[in-house]
Amino acid sequence: PTDATRWTVHSALQRIEGWIERAHSRSLSDVERRRAKEEILRETTALWQTAILPHRKPTPIDEVRHAVHRLESVLFTAVPRVSRAWDEAWRDVFEEQPSHRAPILRVGSWIGGDRDGNPFVTAAVTTEALRLYRRTALTAYWQCLPELVDALTSSCAQVPVSADLSRRVQGELERSQQLRARVEGRNPDEVYRTMINLVTLRLEGTLRENDALGPPGEFGGYADPDEFRRDLELVDRSLRHHRGERLAGGALSSLRCAAEAFGFDFVSLDVRQHEARHRHAVSELFCPVEGPFESLSLDQRQEFLEHLALMESDELPPDEVLSADAREVIDTLRGIKEALDRGHDAISDLVVSNAEDSSAVLELLVLARHAGLIRRLSDGRFESSVNL
Numbered sequence: 001p002t003d004a005t006r007w008t009v010h011s012a013l014q015r016i017e018g019w020i021e022r023a024h025s026r027s028l029s030d031v032e033r034r035r036a037k038e039e040i041l042r043e044t045t046a047l048w049q050t051a052i053l054p055h056r057k058p059t060p061i062d063e064v065r066h067a068v069h070r071l072e073s074v075l076f077t078a079v080p081r082v083s084r085a086w087d088e089a090w091r092d093v094f095e096e097q098p099s100h101r102a103p104i105l106r107v108g109s110w111i112g113g114d115r116d117g118n119p120f121v122t123a124a125v126t127t128e129a130l131r132l133y134r135r136t137a138l139t140a141y142w143q144c145l146p147e148l149v150d151a152l153t154s155s156c157a158q159v160p161v162s163a164d165l166s167r168r169v170q171g172e173l174e175r176s177q178q179l180r181a182r183v184e185g186r187n188p189d190e191v192y193r194t195m196i197n198l199v200t201l202r203l204e205g206t207l208r209e210n211d212a213l214g215p216p217g218e219f220g221g222y223a224d225p226d227e228f229r230r231d232l233e234l235v236d237r238s239l240r241h242h243r244g245e246r247l248a249g250g251a252l253s254s255l256r257c258a259a260e261a262f263g264f265d266f267v268s269l270d271v272r273q274h275e276a277r278h279r280h281a282v283s284e285l286f287c288p289v290e291g292p293f294e295s296l297s298l299d300q301r302q303e304f305l306e307h308l309a310l311m312e313s314d315e316l317p318p319d320e321v322l323s324a325d326a327r328e329v330i331d332t333l334r335g336i337k338e339a340l341d342r343g344h345d346a347i348s349d350l351v352v353s354n355a356e357d358s359s360a361v362l363e364l365l366v367l368a369r370h371a372g373l374i375r376r377l378s379d380g381r382f383e384s385s386v387n388l
Helices: 007-023 030-048 060-094 123-151 163-175 177-183 191-211 225-241 251-262 275-286 298-309 324-341 359-370
Strands: 268-274 349-353 374-376 382-384
Touching (some): 007 030, 060 251, 163 225, 268 275, 275 324, 298 359, 324 359
Parallel strands (some): 268 349
């Protein structure tokens, strides 16, 4: 995120890299190789004549977009390759497929969530960061699907499909006019292609829901990434059970590996805030009768915070009484709650910076409790949507 180089420069370097790789290909003719060298020189000329730095200071959302570009261009393809290499190594040793596909790599980020007292990283920035991360993952999956439509041409006239897949496709054709319109005029025996078209429609709905900050299913999208993964697994299982192992091991396998590693949210986002901001918010919301919260001893602060954390009420005082700083702290936690309610699972860790004692954790616990991230159950126990 601290890389200040312009996108224009990164794009030029990527194009030069591509032409260099092409120029060294042994399959090129002399004419094609000369053209590649000329393109390298042309791009290099444009590069040295281009301003390296942007004309303005990057915003937090610029940093998120930068991170998203790196994730999309590097990790989206690299992580599935590592997963496939792991599967191959497993098969070499144990002479069988792994019994489950638990991801061996997950990606985390702080970009868009790490405020640490930074006034420019607001609740709105974190909400937009979550939207951008998720849009990138969903779009990357969606872009993989045309290749699957082209590859999975197996016909029921040649080889059967599983009963589960057949029932799923037939049921969706009966329910969804959109799906019928999309596959109209195509070979009805190509069930895999119909299924991938169904997956495409569901992902498009999920993208619309994400952009509208709407609830899962509002536009026909997937309820969660597990539902998406189950659809891909249904195709995979049918192929493998009907002499299509090689088809299952191609683009479909890469997409399944990516879906396992990235889910819909692409990254697990750390939300970090400076302890002083939490303490200030607690002071404004729950100032004790004995005096200012900051003036209490450590034992007194802990006793007071534990009492607040165990309160049955989840209601906060009216926002009108809060300063802008305290309201921003609360808005951030409420924004996390709303994101989780919309189906995000990207935020699992709330981090306190500059913590000096255990009261810093209790302060965040109290604020998270009253923002609805931590709830009291009917039996008196508590459950939490986040880790503190």
